[in-house]
Amino acid sequence: MTSALFASLSVPDAFARYESVRPRLPRMPKPGAGMALPDLSAVADHVDGFLLDAFGVLNVGDTPIPGAVARIAALRARGKRLCVLTNAASYTRAGAVAKYRRLGFDFTPEEVVTSREVAAARLAVILPGGDWGAISAPEDDFHDIPARVGSVIDDPALFDRAEGFLFLSSVRWTPALQERLARAQADRPRPLVVANPDLVAPTxxxxxxxxGLFAHDLIDRLGGTAHWFGKPYPDAFDDAAARLGLPRDRVAMVGDTLHTDVLGGAQAGMRTVLITGHGLFRGHDAGAAMQESGLVPDFIVPTT
Ligand SMILES: [Mg+2]
Structure with a gap:
């Protein structure tokens, strides 16, 4: 059963899975108008700032989206405020900034918010002074996280000893480890912090x-809940809005997904933009997905 959880998912499978967990996601306040525009330069007439998802908006893997570097520079030249908001928890904010620089973007560290740091900043409230067992990428030393954190993958004794679990990265996760975590939580339920609520990410x-996929599986099986940090949940948007310093209705959240970017931006009181030509919906029927889910953005653009 657990190994089925690790089987690859198609885009329609992933969409269905997102819909199945809608009760655990924020509520969509009201669908947008779905106005079709050519790119973000046209959206710029309507807002003063942009909150930008990374994958599917700025880059696909290690390649910048054609025209994206120039578009971001042009938005900046028009005086638009910019901030990247990414559900990335495997590496530090400094790592994310370095990656965008390598791709040709000029974002400063203050213009990047990762779900990792949104979660890290709240660990002390969830479990003051606690010992955390992290599910992490190789070589993560947690130096940017203000809490006592060790890796349950490198030190399995932490499955028993940890007072809370921090899910940062699934790159080393296996069916056996998912079973081990389920057993640990069944024996003694502890806070589960999910620093990347995504179910899937297009490569x-x-x-x-x-x-997110593995956390929802645990909740399906064991009940309980999780502390979710990152899009579409509110804390990530609170931190990003503070960086932008603009009224939320003058900010456009731009992304390639409905259940994280569009839903998250809308619940935060921002305008929303779906990019259909890159990322999750590339080659798929975004219109049908919007209709079925009721997650309609204010603006729809094929590219950045
Ligand atoms: Mg994306």
Whole structure:
């Protein structure tokens, strides 16, 4: 059963899975108008700032989206405020900034918010002074996280000893480890913090399986809940809105997904933009997905 959880998902499978967990996602306040525009330069007439998803908006894997570097520079030249808001928890904000720089973007560290740091900043409230067992990428030393954190993959004794679990990265996760975590939580339920609520993420060739998928499986099986940080949940948007310093209705959240970017931006009181030509919906019927889910953005553009 657990190994089925690790089977690859198609885009329609992933959409169905997102719909099945809608009760655990924020509510969509009201669908947008779905106005079709050519690109973000046309959206710029309507807002003063942009909150930008990374994958599917700025880049696909290690390649910048054609025209995206120039578009971001042009938005900046028009005086638009910019901030990247990414559900990325495997590496630090400094790592994310370095990656965007390598791709040709000029974002400063203050213009990047990762779900990792949104979660990290709230660990002390959830479990003051607690010992965390992390599910993490190789070589993550947690130096940017203000809490006591160790890796349950490198030190399995933490499955028993940890007072809370912090799901950062699924790159090393396996069916056996998912079973081990389920057993640990069944024996002694502890807070589960999910620092990347995504179920899947498109790579150049397939959908990767992300921490949210495994956390929902645990909740399906054991009940309980999780502390979710990252899009579409509110804390990530609170932190990003503070960076932008603009009224929320003058900010456009731009992304390639409905259940994270569009839903998240809308619940935060921002305008929303779906990019259909890159990322999740590339080659798929975004219109049908919007209709079925009721997650309609204010603006629809094929590209950045
Ligand atoms: Mg994306």
């Amino acid at each position: 150049e060739t397939r959908l990767s399986l992300e921490p």
